[in-house]
Amino acid sequence: MTLQLRVYVPPHPLIKHWLAVARDAATPSVLFRTAMTELGRWLTYEAAREWLPTQETTVDTPLASCPATLIDPSVPVAVVPILRAGLGLLEGAQTLLPLASIYHLGLERNEETLQPSCYLNKLPEKFPPQTRVLITDPMLATGGSMLKTLEELTQRGVDPSLIRIVCVVAAHPALQKLNTAYPGLIVYTATIDGEVNSQGFIVPGLGDAGDRTFGT
Numbered sequence: 553m554t555l556q557l558r559v560y561v562p563p564h565p566l567i568k569h570w571l572a573v574a575r576d577a578a579t580p581s582v583l584f585r586t587a588m589t590e591l592g593r594w595l596t597y598e599a600a601r602e603w604l605p606t607q608e609t610t611v612d613t614p615l616a617s618c619p620a621t622l623i624d625p626s627v628p629v630a631v632v633p634i635l636r637a638g639l640g641l642l643e644g645a646q647t648l649l650p651l652a653s654i655y656h657l658g659l660e661r662n663e664e665t666l667q668p669s670c671y672l673n674k675l676p677e678k679f680p681p682q683t684r685v686l687i688t689d690p691m692l693a694t695g696g697s698m699l700k701t702l703e704e705l706t707q708r709g710v711d712p713s714l715i716r717i718v719c720v721v722a723a724h725p726a727l728q729k730l731n732t733a734y735p736g737l738i739v740y741t742a743t744i745d746g747e748v749n750s751q752g753f754i755v756p757g758l759g760d761a762g763d764r765t766f767g768t
């Protein structure tokens with residue numbers, strides 16, 4: 553069987569609504585942040601399906617004993633927000649994954665070359681086997697930043713099949729690169745846009761997600 557990148561665009565009214573708010577150039581920073589939080593929440597909810605580890609048990613209701621399923625706290629879950637813009641999605645993701653460890657990764661694209669460079673790396677030397685890792689970054693444009701992140705994670709022992717990417721706008725060039733480098737990888741996004749312009753911006757996209765999140 554040939555593995556292929558799997559890109560999910562959940563057809564959910566709340567995801568569509570908050571994407572529209574985020575895309576609108578007239579949306580002020582305070583509301584843009586709310587949109588990022590909500591998109592982080594709903595896309596993480598979708599991504600957690602068949603990813604969050606569970607364990608079977610029994611519980612006693614006031615009336616009888618019955619089978620039950622709980623989140624398995626023995627399997628480590630990590631969230632890696634790619635700074636800065638990935639922080640906007642983190643808040644919503646964290647409400648659903650309160651026990652997850654958060655490992656910050658600061659990447660900045662050079663405006664001319666579009667190559668990412670790392671200015672903060674809080675990843676552990678090694679991740680325990682079986683660690684589930686959720687990466688948050690709203691924009692997959694050329695794909696350079698995500699490829700760099702995946703390289704840092706896999707070097708530290710993370711199994712790509714246990715990774716979920718949560719983004720907002722995924723562009724074709726990024727998805728093509730991810731498919732070549734990590735077939736079988738799973739991405740959750742609010743939308744797929746076709747074009748990345750010569751300045752590295754996704755069109756129509758939503759502009760500079762980091763600047764819009766932090767009002768800079």
Ligand SMILES: O=P(O)(O)OC[C@H]1O[C@H](OP(=O)(O)OP(=O)(O)O)[C@H](O)[C@@H]1O
Pocket residue numbers: 634635636637638659660661662666668689690691692693694695696697698726752760761762763
């Ligand atoms: O797919 P790529 O071409 O690598 O582009 C995507 C990256 O660009 C943006 O970050 P940016 O470098 O603007 O940093 P910021 O989040 O601090 O604004 C965005 O948040 C992604 O991390």
Ligand SMILES: O=c1cc[nH]c(=O)[nH]1
Pocket residue numbers: 637691693752753754755757758759760761762
């Ligand atoms: O359109 C884009 C591309 C990369 N990063 C952004 O914030 N926006």
Ligand SMILES: [Mg+2]
Pocket residue numbers: 637760761762763
């Ligand atoms: Mg930016």
